[in-house]
Amino acid sequence: MFGKLAVKNVTRSLKDYSVYFLTLTFGVCIFYIFNSLESQWCMQALGQSASYLVDAILIFMDIFSAFVSVVLACLVLYANTFLMKRRKRELGTYFLLGLPTGRVSLLLVLETLLIGLLALAAGLGLGILLSHVLGLFTIAMFSAYPAELGLILSVPAIGKTAVYFGAIFLVVMACTGFSVSRARLIDLMQGRRKNEEMKERPLWQSVLTFLLGGGLLLTAYAMLLTRGLLRIDPLFFLMLALGTAGTLLFFRSLSGFLLRLVKGRKRLYYKGLNLFVLRQFNSRIHTTYVSMTVICLLLLLAIGVTACSVGLNHTIEANTDASAPYDFTLQNYSGDVREVDIPALLTANGFDTSRELRSSYLCSLRYGTPRPEEAGDPGTALALSDYNALMALQGREGLTEEEVPCLREDPLVTGFSGIGTYRVVSDQEAQGLPVRRQLFVGNYAGDAQATEARLEAVLAQPGFFESGSYSLGSRLQIYLENMGTKLLVLFMGLYLGLVFLLTAAAVLALQQLSQAADDQPRYQLLSRLGAPEGMRDRAVFTQVFLAFALPLALAVVHAAVGMTAANAVIAQVGRVDAAASSAVTAAFLLVIYGAYFLATYLGSRRMARGRG
Incomplete structure (x- = not known):
């Protein structure tokens, strides 16, 4: 009986439930989308070579999901409070007909359960569709496409969403039953008879409040644009306080300012x-x-x-x-002690550079002065021919002999830590400068991931690093x-x-x-x-x-x-x-x-x- 009545009430009051239902549906949808990320193609592709990054992203998503679940729980409770206010007279009628408090609470619990199940189903359906859209968006970011594109169905995300929202609805149902048990009949029957008293502010007060609010906002804007976002100090928090106060005063002034402004027309x-x-x-x-x-x-x-x-x-x-x-940079940091023919060394250890690489170049970086041991670390120098060869590998213009010596900052190596500022010198001058380190750069001829795996396997061989201290930038x-x-x-x-x-x-x-x-x-x-x-x-x-x-x-x-x-x-x-x-x-x-x-x-x- 109560099940049929609950279905009838939800169907009859579906329009009353529209915002409540919309909130639940969007909440379930958003929660599912961002908890199904591990099933996205981009995450699987990233996990093949950088699983630690995937783990970090998923950990952050779990932390954010806990925060989001609290926010959504408060939102659902707020929406449920509105529904209870809308139905005060209906609940009062049930009490007048002699229905016990427990029965009324049970009816509301069944209605909440029903609307929750409908919202869960609708939110999951919408979430599955939009997770596919998000997947296409991230695939476009990777500038690559998987062999198959289809709807993503993440069973763990569905279970997690159901558990979180199940817990939210248990709280909502408990709060609903508690509020019904404490409700008084007279309050329920007269719930809509309370009106708000309107107090019209003087015009001068509204105008002054509006001008003050605008002044605070302009001050906060000026501080933000002149100081920037990165200076976190007491003035930064003062700026936030001024912006918040200005916003508050702006809306407060509208209670009289807008009315008086239109009254003039x-x-x-x-x-x-x-x-x-x-x-x-x-x-x-x-x-x-x-x-x-x-x-x-x-x-x-x-x-x-x-x-x-x-x-x-x-x-x-x-x-x-x-x-x-470039696709990779192999640096021999021991070049100042022993120069090595790196391509020959790689080939001898099983990585044939002539077959594996479509282009490559070996050169030496040199100290900026002939006697670096007396001057500490005076900087880095590079021969003009080496510089032009490296720029050609990047598809960029080189330098002429008339333009050297000069200081440059063009990227020379593949890696987050570059060379920094260096001096390009003539080949003749470079011959008189001691070697600092060796660079071997190249671009793969075939599949980058497979080729790099073979290169790393060679570098990982026990005897390879006995020839010097190397690092690989990819x-x-x-x-x-x-x-x-x-x-x-x-x-x-x-x-x-x-x-x-x-x-x-x-x-x-x-x-x-x-x-x-x-x-x-x-x-x-x-x-x-x-x-x-x-x-x-x-x-x-x-x-x-x-x-x-x-x-x-x-x-x-x-x-x-x-x-x-x-x-x-x-x-x-x-x-x-x-x-x-x-x-x-x-x-x-x-x-x-x-x-x-x-x-x-x-x-x-x-x-x-x-x-x-």
Whole structure:
């Protein structure tokens, strides 16, 4: 009986559950996507040569998942509180009919369980589809494609998601039963009769608050742009405090400033239901400016983190090319003691350089002065012919004899630690300088991974290093390490950005729906006064639009200033792909924020029509 009643209640109140269901579905979807990363092709490819990077990424994802689960639990509890408020009269009716408290609690638990199972199924389905999209995105980042592309189904991620959200729903059901057991009948029946008293602030106070808030924001912006993001000191925290206070004062001033501003334009003020909408907005923001500040800051974090994580990918990728001009570099650090014919030594030990390499070059780096033992470490010199040969291997222009001697910083070796600044000298001068070390650079003729494995096997032979002290720098290893960093930055940024966005949108939606429920009698009065349904619908749209657009607009301004400061830092090592970061961030905003806006508007409109 109670099972059928629970199904009937969920079906009948499906529109009431829309935002709640949307929050659960998006939460399950995001949680599954980022916990199924180990099944992604890119992670499997990375794990073949750099399994420690995969382990690090997965550890970070586990830590973030624990944090995300707490955030989502609080969000679900907040959404459940809204539903309980919406159903107070219904619960009071059950008590009037003589239904025991335990039975009412059981009914609500069954409803919560049902909506949870539906959201879990829908979220997992959406998560499987979007994890495929994420897989295609990361494959494009690798500039390579697997033999087969298909939907990824991660059984461990499904189990983990089910366990986490099962625990969340157990908490929700326990809280629901507890709140029902403590509810009083009179409070349930009169739950919607409490109205908020509107207090209109003097115009001068609103204008002063607005100017003060704007001044604090401009001060915080100026400090950020002049000081940058990397100076973490007391002034940095002062800057954050000024920005937060400015945002708070901005929204607080809107409670009177916007109303008085529109009042000055009589035609706009008295058009349609603008008078009613603005006074409603004025009365609400009087007490919700704190929550709007929090929502604005959450949106700022969502936009900033998402945009930076996507935009930084090009900077990380550019560092690979700068650190790896050749497929490998083998350095003989004992060249000052004994010069070795490295290609012959490799061939003698089983790595035929003429067959394994399509191009290679052996040269010597020299000390900058003839007697380095007297001058400590005066620097590095390179013969002109060697420099030109190395540049030719990179496909770059060399130097002429008229241009030497000169100081250069062009990359000479494959490895994160380059040579630094060195002096290019004539071949004749180089002959008089002592050898510092030997460089053997090359590009593989066949498959890079297989060829490098054979090279490493030769270098690992017991007798090979008796000939000197060697080190191997590999483009493949640098690429994989950079890709690991790239994926870690991308995944963590998207994970946090989406959670911040989901939290801001859900809290805002639930807040607006709660206010729409309180405004229902007012819209019914407008209907009795003759306001047509279309006019009332436009009034609802305007209220919801203002609530969603204002914190988003200010968050975009904050993010634009923050990204400018971030670009100034990143420009020292690369650049941010503004187009890609803006496109991805806009897509997330459109899908998640837009979905909540639409669901909120439809729910509020239904209540205004007296159907909720």
